[in-house]
């Protein structure tokens with residue numbers, strides 16, 4: 001590390017590279033997410049600053065001074081030609097001048113707090129600063145899960161603290177091992193699209209904890225908060241499992257939505273309704289964009305206009321791979337874009353999603369397209385495997401070619417990380433993303449089963465790409481699974497007709513939750529909600 005006190009010249013540029021800094025943000029008054037997005041915007045608008053990474057957003061109880069609102073926290077990675085002292089001035093300017101923060105007392109409530117946590121010069125040396133108004137590394141970072149958790153999403157697991165020389169992931173684990181209540185973090189996905197309807201913040205929320213997995217003999221971070229049920233409302237005449245002819249009858253459709261809500265809200269505080277106007281069954285005939293819009297937008301509007309539906313407890317999702325359908329659905333009031341194509345079928349999808357930071361996006365794995373995916377299900381899980389010019393990790397341990405049992409996770413994880421990187425390059429925020437390994441999309445029977453069994457590994461997969469020097473970590477990203485009534489179930493239970501697969505789907509819902517699925521997409525929401533609440537009781541002791 002370099003001491004910056006003697007005003008040693010800090011190299012902030014070195015043949016095109018700038019210095020790197022990690023900032024921690026916090027907010028606990030007013031519209032917290034708006035302060036955070038504004039602070040980000042102001043940083044991005046600063047000429048000699050480049051925002052290169054933003055973590056998930058976490059909610060936690062206040063440390064130190066307890067009588068105040070819960071905080072939203074996260075970390076930002078920037079490259080900059082500003083020296084530490086100038087970067088501090090920029091943070092203060094954003095806090096006080098631009099976002100009108102007032103500091104009443106130490107550790108008190110604040111609209112926005114931007115702290116410099118770590119600073120590396122342009123040659124990658126950690127810089128130490130010890131002056132009156134600036135200390136780097138941040139003196140209290142090692143006691144704060146709300147700093148270390150988001151930081152460990154942005155940094156490869158071998159990065160050590162400049163003074164203790166211990167990996168940051170180890171410092172974080174030591175905090176978790178103490179099991180202090182104030183160290184518990186909730187990962188939140190902010191949903192503010194229908195801000196007019198719900199005054200208070202709306203979030204999908206997930207709490208994780210370390211759990212031992214008997215199958216893989218590993219300790220994995222698993223979700224311990226309630227599962228979310230995503231009930232399917234297919235408004236297409238041809239969807240392979242419930243092609244209702246009366247999809248255009250709004251009365252009947254609204255009645256179905258209300259029943260779906262009642263059935264799930266009997267067990268859970270929230271329900272997600274996934275509206276689909278274009279079947280994605282293998283080789284199915286694709287509806288036109290106009291048909292898809294005409295089948296879905298009126299229903300979304302009718303649901304949002306209904307006073308018989310508990311607006312604060314329902315989340316709306318549109319199942320589409322078309323960006324224009326997605327945008328129309330967002331304008332009509334959906335909270336989630338559920339795109340089975342991983343942004344592959346419409347090149348405008350990612351930048352459409354990027355325009356709405358308060359809308360979640362399901363990033364799914366697929367190979368090929370609806371008509372070719374069934375021929376794309378060959379994953380080399382027998383031979384030694386390494387991702388192209390990258391180092392991948394599971395649970396922060398570097399994988400090696402002999403880890404054949406984990407190859408499926410490593411292959412799918414790597415392919416999903418490429419789509420994830422493309423999404424972030426287009427401006428999508430990490431906090432918007434929900435992952436889906438795409439059951440039944442370019443997978444054969446064995447692969448569908450193995451994906452479910454390897455969910456604990458996929459949730460803890462990360463990869464450092466030597467070409468882009470971009471580190472992608474799936475830690476804390478919720479996993480959505482769509483097993484309902486699918487062919488791979490029918491081939492095990494010998495049920496030709498999808499409608500006969502509901503009981504088996506219920507069993508698979510419970511199993512998937514045991515393996516770490518956070519959101520489950522189902523046709524029979526009534527029965528599957530019961531399987532889910534049972535599984536939550538058994539696996540998460542909820």
Ligand SMILES: Nc1nc2ncc(COP(=O)(O)O)nc2c(=O)[nH]1
Pocket residue numbers: 025026027060061062063064065071073107108113115140146
């Ligand atoms: N959960 C939570 N608690 C907190 N308590 C105090 C401070 C004060 O931080 P400072 O020492 O950087 O001003 N910040 C937070 C925070 O961001 N999140």
Ligand SMILES: Nc1nc2ncc(COP(=O)(O)O)nc2c(=O)[nH]1
Pocket residue numbers: 232234239240241276279280281319338339340362364436438439480481482483484521
């Ligand atoms: N996120 C997600 N969305 C999906 N949409 C449709 C289908 C195909 O099933 P359907 O035609 O019965 O809806 N499967 C998925 C899935 O597995 N994940």
